[in-house]
Amino acid sequence: MQLSPRKNPTSLRTGLALAAASLLGPKAASAAIEDVEVGSGVLVYTEPGRVSALEAVALVTRNFWDKHKLSLRVVYDTLTGASPNGAVASRSPQTFTRPSGSGSYTVNANETPLDDTFKDTRFAGSLTYDRPFLSAGRWNVGLQGSSEHDYLSIGASTGITREFDRKNTTISLGVSGSRDEISPEGGVPTAFAEMGAATGHHEDDFTRGDDGEYDENRGEGSGDTKSVVDGVIGLTQVVNRTTLIRFNYSISNSSGYLNDPYKFVSVLYGPDDPSAGDPITYLYEKRPDSHTKHSIYAQAKKRIASTTMDISYRFLWDDWGITSHTAELKHRVPIGETVYFEPHVRLYEQTAADFYRTYLLSGEALPAEASADPRLGPMTAITVGNRVGGFHVGEQEFAVTLEYYRQFLKDGDQPAFGSLEGLDLSEDMGAFMFRISHGWEP
Amino acid sequence: MKRLLFFFVAASALTGSSVGCAHVGVEPWDRDILAEPEMSLDADAVDLGLDDHIYFSKEASSGGRGFGGGGCGCN
Numbered sequence: 001m002q003l004s005p006r007k008n009p010t011s012l013r014t015g016l017a018l019a020a021a022s023l024l025g026p027k028a029a030s031a032a033i034e035d036v037e038v039g040s041g042v043l044v045y046t047e048p049g050r051v052s053a054l055e056a057v058a059l060v061t062r063n064f065w066d067k068h069k070l071s072l073r074v075v076y077d078t079l080t081g082a083s084p085n086g087a088v089a090s091r092s093p094q095t096f097t098r099p100s101g102s103g104s105y106t107v108n109a110n111e112t113p114l115d116d117t118f119k120d121t122r123f124a125g126s127l128t129y130d131r132p133f134l135s136a137g138r139w140n141v142g143l144q145g146s147s148e149h150d151y152l153s154i155g156a157s158t159g160i161t162r163e164f165d166r167k168n169t170t171i172s173l174g175v176s177g178s179r180d181e182i183s184p185e186g187g188v189p190t191a192f193a194e195m196g197a198a199t200g201h202h203e204d205d206f207t208r209g210d211d212g213e214y215d216e217n218r219g220e221g222s223g224d225t226k227s228v229v230d231g232v233i234g235l236t237q238v239v240n241r242t243t244l245i246r247f248n249y250s251i252s253n254s255s256g257y258l259n260d261p262y263k264f265v266s267v268l269y270g271p272d273d274p275s276a277g278d279p280i281t282y283l284y285e286k287r288p289d290s291h292t293k294h295s296i297y298a299q300a301k302k303r304i305a306s307t308t309m310d311i312s313y314r315f316l317w318d319d320w321g322i323t324s325h326t327a328e329l330k331h332r333v334p335i336g337e338t339v340y341f342e343p344h345v346r347l348y349e350q351t352a353a354d355f356y357r358t359y360l361l362s363g364e365a366l367p368a369e370a371s372a373d374p375r376l377g378p379m380t381a382i383t384v385g386n387r388v389g390g391f392h393v394g395e396q397e398f399a400v401t402l403e404y405y406r407q408f409l410k411d412g413d414q415p416a417f418g419s420l421e422g423l424d425l426s427e428d429m430g431a432f433m434f435r436i437s438h439g440w441e442p
Numbered sequence: 443m444k445r446l447l448f449f450f451v452a453a454s455a456l457t458g459s460s461v462g463c464a465h466v467g468v469e470p471w472d473r474d475i476l477a478e479p480e481m482s483l484d485a486d487a488v489d490l491g492l493d494d495h496i497y498f499s500k501e502a503s504s505g506g507r508g509f510g511g512g513g514c515g516c517n
Contacts, residue, residue, distance in 0.1 A: 153513035168467030
């Protein structure tokens, strides 16, 4: 058998650097460890006709002492555009009060109602300290914060890892908790209260009642809170010289205010009414005040010839009746000394939450909870894209990624009837994502 | 649960691993490929973070690889 030489410029470079550092003595070797890594990226996300977002992130990691690490992540994003408000399309134009209560917006007949009010800016940051712990172990602790004009989240996390069997097996355990404050525009709506009438004085105002009605129906104060606790236990295993696998089990519990304060549920005339399918009113949604999710995640990384395959699968289930499957494949193929293509496919499917309702009917008893948020409805989604990376400018490395994401919303259990027949009650959504990412290891 | 069992069996078969196999793992001097940045399970961490935020905002599922994310209104 003839052995072919390993063509691996990176490992050769690393090996030479380590050899040189060893030759130069402990001081130079230590300088190689005490370094800084910088990563950054900008994402442009756009749903044509709907929301657009710009997100920028910077991640700086400082290695110091003996294998201690301090990481700072800073995120800024800004979002503007229109988002589904939960109401169903109608044969007539529909007018909705803006979340602030001041003014209204009108949606054309036969169109999915979108609230075009959204405009938000978010700053988020996290600081993580990671250090050796006992023998063959590491311990990390972190703080996170995120702030928007109507949302504030403060959290902390900690985790340990322990290596076994010549560092071929790693067990990890992590917990995190956060306390979030929600301060919706116009105050917290009363669950299942009717949409309040606009109190503003715009020309196109929709005024059904006196100015007091809006406040009355969003009478739960200016804000509310929720708590989130997450736990993850993981196993990483080196299988052989070219294969690495990981299994995680995660659990997450949220409690407190879990409604989306900007989402409605349409109340329609029933099938026996002459106006069957037409909207009568809109109620603020109501979700349970507790949500527990579980997930199993598996990932495999495999070197095949000169290419690198990353395949993962997640199964998630929760106590809201949602189950989901997510499968992802990335395949990095070198096309030059450093440049590579990385095609990416992601497939997603979810079932609806038990309380998901496309609409409510006049005369029927109110269910315990109801939400028409399409994100809680049945759907499949696909992402396809390609990343081209490995462009070097000095010590800087750049990559660009273009992806298309499409959600295929499925009809819920409730059929179209009366005037709804022929309308698209679960309109698909498509989005383009463009990213530029950058890495620097001086 | 049947689904989970199927998944674990399929994942094990896919990666060629099996519980108790004496050949699982490598010696320290055979880690040249595993040490490359693209072989890290969390390679391209910045991109992964951006993706997680998108899907957290658009779907009912989040987390799995790490914590569930969140900390935003995300409409």
